[in-house]
Amino acid sequence: MHIVVCIKQVPSAIAVKVDAATQALTCTGSDYLINPFDENALEAALALKDSLKAKVTVLTVGSAQTAEVLREALGRGADAAQLLSDAAFEGSDAWATSKILAAAVQKLGDVNLVICGKQTFDGDTAQVGPGIAEFLGWPCVAFVRKIESDGASLKLERIYEEGFEKLTLALPAVLTVGKEINTPRMASLKGRMAAKKAQLAPVTAAALGLAPETVGAKGSRTRLARMAPVPRKSGGIKVDGSDPAVAAKLVVDKLREMKLV
Ligand SMILES: Cc1cc2nc3c(=O)[nH]c(=O)nc-3n(C[C@H](O)[C@H](O)[C@H](O)COP(=O)(O)OP(=O)(O)OC[C@H]3O[C@@H](n4cnc5c(N)ncnc54)[C@H](O)[C@@H]3O)c2cc1C
Structure with missing residues (x-):
């Protein structure tokens, strides 16, 4: 089984500000982390790898700096990583981000399962997992809290407002997971050392067969009108x-x- 995990690098919440001129989030000087739910997605894939001998590939859409989260994932036990990075990707909304990730999954060719976090700490739309499924034409089950697999299909438990559902799902498929599913492992020292040496050359729009105008700001369906921080509560x-x-x-x-x- 070949499992893809989509991970996003997010700023540690403390230092995020809204730039009044551009309306963009500025995160200068802050620390960056793997989006917390993506750590659970990675752990779910690594647990399947432990039981099924699966291959785990991690993907991220971002700048050269986001290679750090890929190295962390490699250190924890992922087998391969791809940094999807190109000037043409800048300004991508959730729709375009999903399109880029789906193109990378298609390019890999032999992927059976994609696991995403249920949402991110910063953008918070929870659209990218279902978006990838839509572009691939695969089923998507969101908010999964338990995964069992025999390699051919999945037995899942999915959380919803009133309780949980048990489902059986044929592969290929896309899942999104939250913190209920597991406790992420730490990277081993050996893993960390090996990950430092990993070559993470950017995978470009051309390499994915994506025309530049179909991704990034030009290919996005949303236009940001205004962004503002939540007003501080008075005492x-x-x-x-x-x-x-x-x-x-x-x-x-x-x-x-x-x-x-
Ligand atoms: C008009 C517009 C312009 C934007 N321009 C930029 C920009 O220039 N640069 C920028 O960084 N952001 C930009 N954004 C934000 C960007 O669109 C989102 O960060 C991205 O679509 C992911 O959305 P989200 O954070 O809501 O993810 P969610 O849908 O909440 O994420 C769900 C899951 O999808 C996966 N995922 C999400 N994003 C990524 C990723 N990047 N790589 C791998 N996996 C991922 C993770 O598993 C995550 O847990 C822009 C947004 C808009 C609306």
Whole structure:
């Protein structure tokens, strides 16, 4: 079985700001991490590799800097990694990002299963996993919390609002997973050392057979109108609770003033 894991590099939340001029997120000086749910996606693939002798390839769409998350995945036990990087990819929305990842899966040729995180820390759209499935014409099961496989099909548990569902799914397919599914392993020292030497030459739009105008800003279906940080919450109002009747009246008056009751 050949499993592809899609991982995105995300900034550690503390240092993210919105650039007023460009409306883009600026992350200068912050640390970068593997998107947390993508660590679970990688762990799910590595667990299948342990039980089925599967091959695991990790893919990321990003700049040269995102090679670091690929090295981390290689250190944890992935067999191969591809950095999908090209000036033509800049400005890609979730639709175009899905298209690039699907093209890379198609180019690999022998992929049976794609596992994504359920959503990212920054973009947070949860569209890319289902988007890849749509471009590939494969079924997609989102929010998976358990995967078992005999190599030919999958037995899954999928979380939904009221509980969970048990499903059987034929391959090829795309899954998205969250933190409930597993606890990600750490990279071994040996793995880390080997990953440092990995050659991660960028895989370009041309190499994937994608015309530049079908990806990036030109190929995207969404246009960003405005982005703004969530306003900071004020300190609130402390109510002296020593006289419950007075305190209750104060709270009700305040709610009325704010037109909340
Ligand atoms: C108009 C517009 C312009 C944009 N321009 C840029 C830009 O120039 N540069 C930029 O970095 N972002 C840009 N973005 C953001 C970019 O589109 C998203 O980061 C990307 O589509 C992923 O969406 P998401 O973060 O919501 O992922 P989700 O859909 O929440 O992610 C779900 C899962 O998909 C996989 N996944 C998501 N993104 C990637 C990835 N990059 N590589 C591998 N796997 C992935 C992961 O497994 C992830 O857990 C732009 C967005 C818009 C709307």
